[in-house]
Amino acid sequence: MTTAQMDMLWLAYGKAGIVGTIRHTDDIYRVTMSDRREVGDYPSIEVAKNALMSHLKAGTPRPDFRRA
Template sequence: MGTTETTHGLWVAYGPAGVVGSIRHDDEGYTVTMAGADETTGTYPTMEIAKNALHAHLKPGSDWPQFRQH
């Protein structure tokens, strides 16, 4: 008999000026919230897609943010 372990997590995205957003993982997927936003940007099936979505919501020409797990 095995057990199923669900991993939940939070990653904060940092740009040159500080926090630009976050990605939270739960049973629904990876949810992106931009810094200062009242609502989420969306929930995505993989971390890679969530990172791309977060980057796409930054100003055009922005560098790729640094993601740190908390």
Template sequence: MSTTKTLALWVAYGSNGVVGSIRHDEDGYVVTMTGSDAATGTYPSLASAKGALHSHMAPGSDWPRFQEH
């Protein structure tokens, strides 16, 4: 059994509440959208993960507010 240690977690808030999260682990920055059973993808930097999360929001959505937990 393998385990992954989460190094940091950011929650993304849109105008109607939580829209997704970014988890930093040994593999990179993992984006998961709210309501999804699977990660959207893993990215090499926090900036690219934030951009990817925003690109998976509804067209015309404002940039979300990211809060580290």
């Protein structure tokens, strides 16, 4: 019997809507900005959230991360 790996997706909501996503597959968290630019792959959700934040405009409040 094969164990299926379920992907998890977090949406990052800013004041104007979704600013990016984090998708968990296998052992990585992949960050993609809302303009479809891939930021990179990270080992944990916290590191991925920080990476997404670092690609937002300076002074932008931390987005609300919601699991989809």
